[in-house]
Amino acid sequence: MMTKISLATSEKLQIINITKKIQDVITKEVGLLFISIPHTTAGLIINEDEENLKADMKEFYSMLSKGHWNHDRIDNNAGAHLAATTINNSLIVPISRRLLGLGTWQSILFVELDGPRDRNVHLMELSA
Amino acid sequence: MMTKISLATSEKLQIINITKKIQDVITKEVGLLFISIPHTTAGLIINEDEENLKADMKEFYSMLSKGHWNHDRIDNNAGAHLAATTINNSLIVPISRRLLGLGTWQSILFVELDGPRDRNVHLMELSA
Amino acid sequence: MMTKISLATSEKLQIINITKKIQDVITKEVGLLFISIPHTTAGLIINEDEENLKADMKEFYSMLSKGHWNHDRIDNNAGAHLAATTINNSLIVPISRRLLGLGTWQSILFVELDGPRDRNVHLMELSA
Numbered sequence: 154m155m156t157k158i159s160l161a162t163s164e165k166l167q168i169i170n171i172t173k174k175i176q177d178v179i180t181k182e183v184g185l186l187f188i189s190i191p192h193t194t195a196g197l198i199i200n201e202d203e204e205n206l207k208a209d210m211k212e213f214y215s216m217l218s219k220g221h222w223n224h225d226r227i228d229n230n231a232g233a234h235l236a237a238t239t240i241n242n243s244l245i246v247p248i249s250r251r252l253l254g255l256g257t258w259q260s261i262l263f264v265e266l267d268g269p270r271d272r273n274v275h276l277m278e279l280s281a
Numbered sequence: 282m283m284t285k286i287s288l289a290t291s292e293k294l295q296i297i298n299i300t301k302k303i304q305d306v307i308t309k310e311v312g313l314l315f316i317s318i319p320h321t322t323a324g325l326i327i328n329e330d331e332e333n334l335k336a337d338m339k340e341f342y343s344m345l346s347k348g349h350w351n352h353d354r355i356d357n358n359a360g361a362h363l364a365a366t367t368i369n370n371s372l373i374v375p376i377s378r379r380l381l382g383l384g385t386w387q388s389i390l391f392v393e394l395d396g397p398r399d400r401n402v403h404l405m406e407l408s409a
Numbered sequence: 410m411m412t413k414i415s416l417a418t419s420e421k422l423q424i425i426n427i428t429k430k431i432q433d434v435i436t437k438e439v440g441l442l443f444i445s446i447p448h449t450t451a452g453l454i455i456n457e458d459e460e461n462l463k464a465d466m467k468e469f470y471s472m473l474s475k476g477h478w479n480h481d482r483i484d485n486n487a488g489a490h491l492a493a494t495t496i497n498n499s500l501i502v503p504i505s506r507r508l509l510g511l512g513t514w515q516s517i518l519f520v521e522l523d524g525p526r527d528r529n530v531h532l533m534e535l536s537a
Contacts, residue, residue: 154409155375185443185535187313187373191384193329198494201449205479206490213474213491218341223333234334235341238326239367239495242387243374245443246499247411247533254531256447259498275382277313277375277409281410281533282537283503315441315501319512321457346469351461362462363469366454367495370515371502403510405441405503405537 156276162268166211169263170202171274175253178276182251187277189243194233194267196240197274202260214240214266233267240264248278284404290396294339297391298330299402303381306404310379315405317371322361322395324368325402330388342368342394361395368392376406412532418451418524422467425519426458427530431509434532438507443533445499450489450523452496453530458516470496470522489523496520504534 156178160169175188190197200206214236222231244261247254255261263274284306288297303316318325328334342364350359372389375382383389391402412434416425431444446453456462470492478487500517503510511517519530 155377185533187375189373189375189382191382191387193327193384193386199449199498200490200494203480203483205483206487209476209478209480209487209491210494212478213476216476217345217473217495220337220341220344222337222340224331224337227331227333231334231337234328235337238328238338239345241369241497242327243372244499245373245445245501247443247445247531249411254445254447256449258449259447275375279313279409281535283505315503317501317503317510319510319515321455321512321514345473348465348469348472350465350468352459352465355459355461359462359465362456363465366456366466369497370455371500373501403503407441407537 158274160263160272162265162270162272164268166215167265167268168207168210170260171263172261175261179248179251181248181278184248184281185279186246186248187279189275191273194230194237195272196237196242196264197244198240198262198264199244199259200262201258230267236266286402288391288400290393290398290400292396294343295393295396296335296338298388299391300389303389307376307379309376309406312376312409313407314374314376315407317403319401322358322365323400324365324370324392325372326368326390326392327372327387328390329386358395364394414530416519416528418521418526418528420524422471423521423524424463424466426516427519428517431517435504435507437504437534440504440537441535442502442504443535445531447529450486450493451528452493452498452520453500454496454518454520455500455515456518457514486523492522
């Protein structure tokens with residue numbers, strides 16, 4: 154069964170910690186959680202939620218995908234597509250005791266690369 | 282059960298939309314599709330199939346992995362290996378009503394980074 | 410059921426082939442292996458285990474994430490976090506005949522980006 158979380162991003166580039174929102178919909182005691190997004194100018198990563206680092210991420214994805222792109226003549230967001238392909242549009246996280254199995258410094262971060270937009274995150278619990 | 286799709290790429294760098302080929306082999310009504318490649322100089326991404334953007338992707342992966350590499354003395358394709366590690370060699374996509382659960386702008390793209398070559402894509406349908 | 414492999418890395422950047430260690434713990438005849446790490450400054454890739462290429466990877470991830478980062482004022486490893494987000498913190502590999510289903514040139518490589526550290530790799534065998 155698929156569950157959906159909705160997000161309204163407010164900036165062009167934005168890193169949003171969605172770990173708690175995801176944790177709140179888990180119903181299985183043990184298994185795996187498949188997390189995916191239906192978007193092509195955003196991504197998902199598992200990394201540290203630290204303010205300076207989140208600012209660095211925005212600068213990094215922007216820098217990485219800087220260029221004179223053909224797609225910008227159609228829709229001025231080529232860099233957002235290109236950066237998105239270097240991160241993930243889905244993740245799998247283990248579930249145990251009804252909790253996300255994340256390391257001490259790991260959070261699930263939604264990476265907005267072409268906001269502000271309304272975004273969705275799809276969740277599917279799987280048996281292990 | 283594993284199904285295989287074969288591709289013959291024709292360029293050094295090439296972005297090929299394989300969504301329809303993959304859709305055609307789906308037999309499950311509901312579940313997940315695990316898609317993987319046995320290659321180290323190619324990758325898989327989920328992004329938009331737009332001509333300008335596909336040209337930009339080729340330029341982007343090429344630019345990203347430009348350098349003077351040691352592996353080039355053995356096999357002149359270090360950049361292809363390095364760029365491949367920044368994208369995916371497997372993907373998981375939900376299946377519902379026997380259809381790939383992709384967003385409006387999402388296509389499954391095979392990224393050739395060291396063609397032309399004969400390539401394979403492996404598919405395995407999983408129960409949800 | 411989760412199995413754990415422990416690694417002690419010895420360099421700041423290091424590429425370690427963990428394929429054999431992973432192969433040794435497989436018990437299922439057929440299925441999928443979910444491999445994940447609880448870390449935010451390391452990653453997993455599937456690529457070729459060739460000495461020159463492994464040296465190139467270290468140079469590549471270092472070059473890719475070079476910059477003046479805010480997070481470096483807190484903990485001098487922003488580049489390691491940023492590079493980690495461009496690779497994977499989990500992988501899925503098919504199992505058949507109790508063997509990892511990898512291509513000829515594919516190895517499972519642990520990418521240390523902020524060593525030396527004690528690291529863990531978690532393994533979970535799934536039914537297909």
